[in-house]
Amino acid sequence: MSRGITKIQEKILDFIIEKRIGAWLPPTLAEIARYFDYKNRATVQQHLQALEKKGYIKRNPKLARGIELTINDKFFVPRPVLGEVAAGNPLTIYPDAIDTVELPTIARMPKDSFLLKVKGDSLKDAYIFNGDIIIVNPNIEPKDAHFVVAVLDDSAVVKRFYRNNGSIELHSENPDYKPIVVRRSYENLKVVGVVIGVYRSMERKAV
Secondary structure, three states: OOOOOOHHHHHHHHHHHHHHHHOOOOOOHHHHHHHOOOOOHHHHHHHHHHHHHOOOEEEOOOOOOOEEEOOOHHHEEEEEEEEEEEOOOOEEOOOOOOEEEEEEOOOOOOOOOEEEEEEOOOOHHHOOOOOOEEEEEOOOOOOOOOEEEEEEOOEEEEEEEEEOOOEEEEEOOOOOOOOEEEEOOOOOEEEEEEEEEEEOOOOOOOO
8 A cells, every 4th residue: 555655765664653662762863774774864864854744754853762653544543541550659440441542553462462541650761651551461471670560459550570589579760759569479469461562642742
C-alpha cells in the first residue's frame, strides 16, 4: 500500500515507530544514520523533512529526540486499556476496560499482553510519564531491573523490580519516592507482568 513516500522514507518511518514503541523514545538523527548506514546526517534530515512535509511526523529542532508521530489513523488500531497503574502511590486496578487507545499496527503485542495507563510521576527519570500507556506481558519471568506491574494489597503499581535474599524491592525512577520493600513470603504481593513497551499520545505533553 502506497503511503505517498519513497521506500526508504517508509523504512525510516517504520524505524521511528518501532523505536518509539519498543525503546519508549523516538530515535535521534545519529541513531537513524547509524541504523541505515548513512555517513552524512544531512541525508537523514532530507528524509525527515519529506516525512514532515507529507504529514507523517512533526519535529522539534531544539530536542535531540524531537520527532513526533502524526501519521493518520489508517496505521493505527484501537486497543482496550484495562485500567490505571500507579507510578507513585498504589492505585486500585479496574476489572474492565476504562478506555481505548489507537496503537500503531507495528506495536508488538505478544499473546496475553494488555495495556494499562500510567498515573503519577515516579518513573519520570526513566521517561515514563503520567498518562502514558504501557504494554504489559504476563508471560515473562521478571528479572532484576525490569519494569513490572505488581498488585500490592489489591492495588497496582509500576516500578523497577529487584529481588534480594529475603525481600522484593520495587523502585521508582524519581528521588521523591522511596522504594517499596516487602518480604518474599508476603502473600499480598503479586507481579502480574513485565513492561515491554510504552506508548505516548503526541496530542498531549508529558508532565
